[in-house]
Amino acid sequence: SYELTQPPSVSVSPGQTASITCSGDKLGDKYVCWYQQKPGQSPVLVIYEDRKRPSGIPERFSGSNSGNTATLTISGTQGMDEADYYCQAWDSSTVVFGGGTKLTVL
Amino acid sequence: QVQLQESGPGLVKPSQTLSLTCTVSGGSFSSGSYYWSWIRQPAGKGLEWIGRLYTSGSTNYNPSLKSRVTISLDTSKNQFSLKLTSVTAADTAVYYCARGGGDYPLTYWGQGTLVTVSS
Numbered sequence: 001s002y003e004l005t006q007p008p009s010v011s012v013s014p015g016q017t018a019s020i021t022c023s024g025d026k027l028g029d030k031y032v033c034w035y036q037q038k039p040g041q042s043p044v045l046v047i048y049e050d051r052k053r054p055s056g057i058p059e060r061f062s063g064s065n066s067g068n069t070a071t072l073t074i075s076g077t078q079g080m081d082e083a084d085y086y087c088q089a090w091d092s093s094t095v096v097f098g099g100g101t102k103l104t105v106l
Numbered sequence: 107q108v109q110l111q112e113s114g115p116g117l118v119k120p121s122q123t124l125s126l127t128c129t130v131s132g133g134s135f136s137s138g139s140y141y142w143s144w145i146r147q148p149a150g151k152g153l154e155w156i157g158r159l160y161t162s163g164s165t166n167y168n169p170s171l172k173s174r175v176t177i178s179l180d181t182s183k184n185q186f187s188l189k190l191t192s193v194t195a196a197d198t199a200v201y202y203c204a205r206g207g208g209d210y211p212l213t214y215w216g217q218g219t220l221v222t223v224s225s
Contacts, residue, residue: 001169001170031209033211033212035153035212042202042215042216042217042218043153043202043212043215044215045211045212045213048211048213049211054211054213086152086153088153088211088212090208090209093166093208094155094166094168094169095143095145095155095158095168095207095208095212096155097152097153097154097155098152099152100152100153
């Protein structure tokens, strides 16, 4: 079965840039979505089709996908961005999620 | 604005069937062609996709759960449902319904409902 691998945790200082990676075999050939989940809340879509932002998502969120790695980048990270982030792709008629990355804003 | 709301028993006994319903408001199944998914999340763990349903009624399921899962549609009530048979403690999780799945992003999510499997 297809697997997506994320680092368990990433730390960033306020105002700096955070990068969260998601790795999978030939991931660049698939569309990747990213979801933000804060404690006790439902996930929220922040990036779809590798790099598109849904309405209402701040411009500081961006995405890329090439080769075997997709990356979610948060520029000028704010305290409100502290959350769990999940990547997601579609393979063999199955939705696959990465294991999630806890972003800490120190 | 599309809204989804999960409902169903919060406690299910081992070996029994877990049944949940997702009610969609702010839009209807007949007003567009969409995928509708169920996702679950055990406490402190990551997201696990259970399966999806297209408005035509066709389905796709997570291979690891396929033998126990059925997702169905009731367009007259703007609802879709999840049935998971032969549950064990490992099925204890928050269950979410969402619009999308597959190459279509999970754009709208319900608030989630906690289901505990215990005798």
